[in-house]
Amino acid sequence: MDRTLAADLDRLPELLDATRRAAVDALATLDARPVVPTAPTPTPLGPEPHPEPVPEPLPERASGAVAALAAFQDRWAPRLSASAGPRYLGFVTGGATPAALAGDWLTAVHDQNSNSSLDGGGQDLERETVGWLRELFGLSTAHAGTFVSGATMSNTTGLAIAREWLGERLGVSPSEDGAAALGPVRVLSGAPHSSIAKALSVLGLGRAALVPVPTLPGREAVDPAALDRALADAPGPAVVVANAGTVNTVDFDDLPAIAALRPRHDFWLHTDAAFGAFAALSPDHAHLAAGLDASDSLCVDLHKWLNVPYDSAVQFTRRRDLQARVFQNSAAYLGPLGDQPDLVHLTPENSHRLRALAVWFTLRAYGRQGHREIVERDIACARDLGDRLSADPAFRLLAPVRLNVVCFTLAAGPSPDRLAALARAASAEVFVTPTRYGGTPALRAAFSNWRTTHADVRRAAEALRRAARETA
Numbered sequence: 506m507d508r509t510l511a512a513d514l515d516r517l518p519e520l521l522d523a524t525r526r527a528a529v530d531a532l533a534t535l536d537a538r539p540v541v542p543t544a545p546t547p548t549p550l551g552p553e554p555h556p557e558p559v560p561e562p563l564p565e566r567a568s569g570a571v572a573a574l575a576a577f578q579d580r581w582a583p584r585l586s587a588s589a590g591p592r593y594l595g596f597v598t599g600g601a602t603p604a605a606l607a608g609d610w611l612t613a614v615h616d617q618n619s620n621s622s623l624d625g626g627g628q629d630l631e632r633e634t635v636g637w638l639r640e641l642f643g644l645s646t647a648h649a650g651t652f653v654s655g656a657t658m659s660n661t662t663g664l665a666i667a668r669e670w671l672g673e674r675l676g677v678s679p680s681e682d683g684a685a686a687l688g689p690v691r692v693l694s695g696a697p698h699s700s701i702a703k704a705l706s707v708l709g710l711g712r713a714a715l716v717p718v719p720t721l722p723g724r725e726a727v728d729p730a731a732l733d734r735a736l737a738d739a740p741g742p743a744v745v746v747a748n749a750g751t752v753n754t755v756d757f758d759d760l761p762a763i764a765a766l767r768p769r770h771d772f773w774l775h776t777d778a779a780f781g782a783f784a785a786l787s788p789d790h791a792h793l794a795a796g797l798d799a800s801d802s803l804c805v806d807l808h809k810w811l812n813v814p815y816d817s818a819v820q821f822t823r824r825r826d827l828q829a830r831v832f833q834n835s836a837a838y839l840g841p842l843g844d845q846p847d848l849v850h851l852t853p854e855n856s857h858r859l860r861a862l863a864v865w866f867t868l869r870a871y872g873r874q875g876h877r878e879i880v881e882r883d884i885a886c887a888r889d890l891g892d893r894l895s896a897d898p899a900f901r902l903l904a905p906v907r908l909n910v911v912c913f914t915l916a917a918g919p920s921p922d923r924l925a926a927l928a929r930a931a932s933a934e935v936f937v938t939p940t941r942y943g944g945t946p947a948l949r950a951a952f953s954n955w956r957t958t959h960a961d962v963r964r965a966a967e968a969l970r971r972a973a974r975e976t977a
């Protein structure tokens with residue numbers, strides 16, 4: 506063994522302690538560090554800006570883990586954002602609960618490749634955890650679930666199963682004969698997330714398969730009557746992508762109304778509930794997510810509102826038989842699929858880390874009540890920011906705060922450049938991301954971190970107000 510590697514093995518406890526100290530320090534300063542560090546801009550009188558880091562060459566000789574830790578702390582840690590913290594409101598970003606973090610550390614410690622019953626402990630833990638998630642979101646046991654890396658992969662997996670279902674209806678098998686065997690495919694949706702088009706590209710169905718369906722006036726929710734007409738427009742089976750929580754305004758399709766179209770039309774119902782599924786945890790908002798169970802396939806992200814570290818999501822489906830037809834990875838040493846196929850046969854991944862462990866930890870530690878509290882506090886914080894911005898003449902909300910996102914713009918002159926400057930000026934205190942809603946350039950603040958409190962909302966509102974003045 507290399508001498509430095511052997512020395513690291515001897516000093517593993519000290520090394521883990523040093524790493525723990527670095528972790529504690531990073532977490533203790535989450536609140537004080539800039540939410541997103543900005544590269545200093547050169548000014549005629551100011552100091553010379555830090556140069557962009559020049560990539561270092563591959564180290565030739567061993568210097569050990571302590572030296573690597575020091576180099577990381579010096580060169581890279583200061584460049585990383587406080588995205589685990591309470592005022593990173595860009596995209597839809599979760600943090601990591603204490604238990605989830607502990608679970609994630611132990612995931613690397615045990616370093617399982619949880620995909621086969623030949624060494625089944627990991628996949629048994631995954632199955633127990635999927636069962637908990639099913640209960641959390643009010644799904645029936647007709648839904649089988651598997652872990653994937655994120656909602657994009659969950660949508661892709663769900664639509665791959667939909668593709669196989671289309672084949673079943675048409676008497677062909679896309680997984681055997683290729684997507685071309687299906688002929689033209691129609692995927693109908695009101696306001697789909699961008700990852701749906703990406704999934705269709707990956708699956709060989711093509712981005713052009715996406716048929717936009719009109720939404721209700723002033724809404725991002727699909728118009729069920731328009732969907733009814735669009736389904737009637739072309740004969741043959743189709744795929745409907747329902748959206749349960751859009752990223753701009755967190756609008757929800759009327760899932761029961763969509764499911765009610767089933768007797769008259771032949772379609773697979775895929776629901777993208779990446780973060781909207783968490784409405785089910787709040788009795789006041791659960792009606793938004795009512796009807797998730799009717800989906801044939803369902804996407805829920807876990808690295809967003811469950812607050813487990815990246816990367817983690819779950820894919821549910823009622824047709825595990827079709828799922829195994831698409832993703833089976835048959836080989837002599839893997840054996841037949843059986844009733845309960847090994848995880849290697851159920852997703853695009855073969856090897857994968859024991860992603861379930863962080864989820865298991867946070868659900869075991871805080872339960873339904875603990876996670877309900879996070880969801881309800883985030884919703885209350887979003888409302889609070891919405892109220893503060895709508896009371897300020899500089900700002901204007903573009904949609905009511907339905908759940909956990911505030912979609913807002915400047916009352917006067919909201920150009921994309923101006924909004925980008927505003928967001929940049931505020932980014933040490935609060936990170937928000939740009940969008941366009943109903944043709945208007947806008948900003949979004951999304952609340953899905955377990956640490957966020959009303960004190961953070963006050964800081965965020967103040968920072969946005971100041972940035973609006975400074976960039977006017």
Ligand SMILES: *Cc1c(COP(=O)(O)O)cnc(C)c1O
Binds near residue numbers: 654655656657750806
């Ligand atoms: C975030 C999101 C996705 C994509 O999720 P990733 O985890 O980034 O792959 C898909 N759909 C919706 C509604 C989302 O919010």
